[in-house]
Amino acid sequence: MPSPDEPRLALDPIDAARENWARHGWSSAVDGMGAVTSIMRVQQIVLSEVERVLKPFGLTFARYEVLMLLHFTRTGALPVGKVGERLQVHPASVTNAVSRLEEDGLVERSPNPADGRSVMATITDEGRRRAVAATDQLNELVFAAWPLDHDDSADLYAHLKQVRRAFRDFA
Amino acid sequence: MPSPDEPRLALDPIDAARENWARHGWSSAVDGMGAVTSIMRVQQIVLSEVERVLKPFGLTFARYEVLMLLHFTRTGALPVGKVGERLQVHPASVTNAVSRLEEDGLVERSPNPADGRSVMATITDEGRRRAVAATDQLNELVFAAWPLDHDDSADLYAHLKQVRRAFRDFA
Numbered sequence: 001m002p003s004p005d006e007p008r009l010a011l012d013p014i015d016a017a018r019e020n021w022a023r024h025g026w027s028s029a030v031d032g033m034g035a036v037t038s039i040m041r042v043q044q045i046v047l048s049e050v051e052r053v054l055k056p057f058g059l060t061f062a063r064y065e066v067l068m069l070l071h072f073t074r075t076g077a078l079p080v081g082k083v084g085e086r087l088q089v090h091p092a093s094v095t096n097a098v099s100r101l102e103e104d105g106l107v108e109r110s111p112n113p114a115d116g117r118s119v120m121a122t123i124t125d126e127g128r129r130r131a132v133a134a135t136d137q138l139n140e141l142v143f144a145a146w147p148l149d150h151d152d153s154a155d156l157y158a159h160l161k162q163v164r165r166a167f168r169d170f171a
Numbered sequence: 172m173p174s175p176d177e178p179r180l181a182l183d184p185i186d187a188a189r190e191n192w193a194r195h196g197w198s199s200a201v202d203g204m205g206a207v208t209s210i211m212r213v214q215q216i217v218l219s220e221v222e223r224v225l226k227p228f229g230l231t232f233a234r235y236e237v238l239m240l241l242h243f244t245r246t247g248a249l250p251v252g253k254v255g256e257r258l259q260v261h262p263a264s265v266t267n268a269v270s271r272l273e274e275d276g277l278v279e280r281s282p283n284p285a286d287g288r289s290v291m292a293t294i295t296d297e298g299r300r301r302a303v304a305a306t307d308q309l310n311e312l313v314f315a316a317w318p319l320d321h322d323d324s325a326d327l328y329a330h331l332k333q334v335r336r337a338f339r340d341f342a
Contacts, residue, residue, distance in 0.1 A: 012335075013258070013341070026314075029314035030314075030325035031314075032310075032315060033310075033316030034318070034324070034328050035328055035331075036217050036313065038335070039210065039217055039331065040217070041215055042214075042333075042335060043211060043213075045338045046207050047211065049309065055284070055322065082193045088215075099229070107310030116326060137201035138200075139203075141199075143200035143204045144195075144200045144203060146203030147334055147336075147338075148202070148330060148334065152333070153203070155326055156327065157202075159326060159330075160212075162319060163213050163217070163318055163319065164322070166215075166318030169186065170183045
């Protein structure tokens with residue numbers, strides 16, 4: 001095993017971490033550590049790729065997700081709290097995303113007629129145009145260019161779903 | 172397909188997004204979108220699990236990774252710039268992590284004798300104790316409790332590695 005002191009840029013740092021784990025007698029944790037570290041690293045790579053594509057549209061991934069959720073909703077409107085539930089993000093993050101989208105004219109906020117304590121977010125026409133234009137680019141540059149073929153993608157999706165299910169991500 | 176207006180907490184929101192994508196004629200992007208969204212979501216779940224375990228040790232995942240890298244290094248020391256390269260994180264993030272670790276007495280900074288412009292980070296004895304104690308807990312509560320068996324973990328690892336390779340994460 002190469003010493004971590006030597007510059008070995010050719011070496012996969014996660015393979016190196018797996019070797020270190022095994023060498024320290026933590027063999028039963030090697031698979032989990034390797035999976036967790038890979039997920040962290042791939043998320044970082046993919047998020048930066050997605051945000052690079054979204055930047056010209058004035059969107060982050062968080063704001064893009066809010067916009068698409070509203071776009072897909074029959075009426076184009078949802079209570080802000082519901083947006084957080086559906087996207088499984090913290091209420092403060094949703095409030096922040098919706099505020100930024102409103103400043104940019106992509107979403108409007110109004111009192112919820114069905115519940116005076118809650119606020120509705122409604123996508124604007126410009127919001128819909130922006131959502132579709134951003135999706136066209138994301139589809140072309142990231143999603144349809146995804147480096148795994150259909151079968152490998154399906155396997156990856158199934159394994160990640162198993163992890164999500166184990167952590168009670170959905171019923 | 173259920174309308175997104177109806178409360179269907181039992182429905183996997185990523186399956187719902189895949190259905191929406193297909194229904195809008197974006198079929199060639201369904202696999203990539205599903206994979207990317209799953210990765211984002213699993214990272215969020217796993218990071219929060221890992222940070223919950225690390226919190227009693229006064230560590231975040233970013234600081235834990237720095238500490239373990241130094242712990243695994245033959246001399247317990249690396250130039251701060253090298254730490255960033257190995258962990259593939261932004262120089263500002265490493266500087267911030269190393270500063271916090273130094274405040275907590277887990278790392279010491281000193282001028283690099285081999286290069287006056289660079290700074291060495293050295294793990295302290297307390298840093299080593301903290302790194303090992305945190306790893307014992309992470310191994311037990313997260314890594315060894317990982318919900319996929321060895322073969323599924325190996326598949327997941329291989330597919331994520333294929334993604335990392337495609338994005339030129341390592342040579």
